[in-house]
Amino acid sequence: METTRQSKINRLLQKELSDIFLQQARAMQGILITVSTVRVSPDLGIAKVYLSVFPSAKGPELIKAIQANVKQIRFDLGKRVRHQLRVIPELSFYIDDSLDYIENIDNLLKK
Template sequence: MSIRTEKVASLLQQELGAILEKELPRSSALSTVVDVKVTADLGIARIYVSVIGTEEQRTAIMAWLHDETKYLRKLLSAKIRHHFRRIPEIEFFEDRIYERASRIEQLLREVRKAPEQHD
């Protein structure tokens, strides 16, 4: 990524994080904007969201994000319009990195607990 796209991605991550904190439906799930990838022409921003909660909560939050993409882009536009001529289209993707990391940690703990077996 170029310096420009990195700066745009960082700004979008910060602003979308604040927007989602206020706009997401209240549930016991924790949602975080983990990463933002912006195309070289700044036309599309891929937003990676981590949702920690039950499968139903993850599904509901991701469905809400997809349904409300236009509304969220409008809110984003109101916050950052002085930075851009054109606000990128936004696409939401679920990032399950924390879930995978937890599983790896669990497996490592199990391996450490298992007594050493010699053949």
């Protein structure tokens, strides 16, 4: 069960991370990155960030690049939320493939 504090922090981190990725994605033409969900652990020490990437074929290489720069992303996030949070959670990034799954089901139903 998610507490009210966790859900508020989830929304805050989602908003700030989406702003960070928006600034970074401007340099990469033709790639759209969306922060679909953020889930913070009960002790607020770990945040699982689910990213939706378009085109989805570039997802795995983009996640590798993000994992390589996770310290810089966490630092940028810390500068943005330093007045709201005491401890900036460790970030782990995952691909959100729910849109691909939905598209696959739609294609199967059309047949």
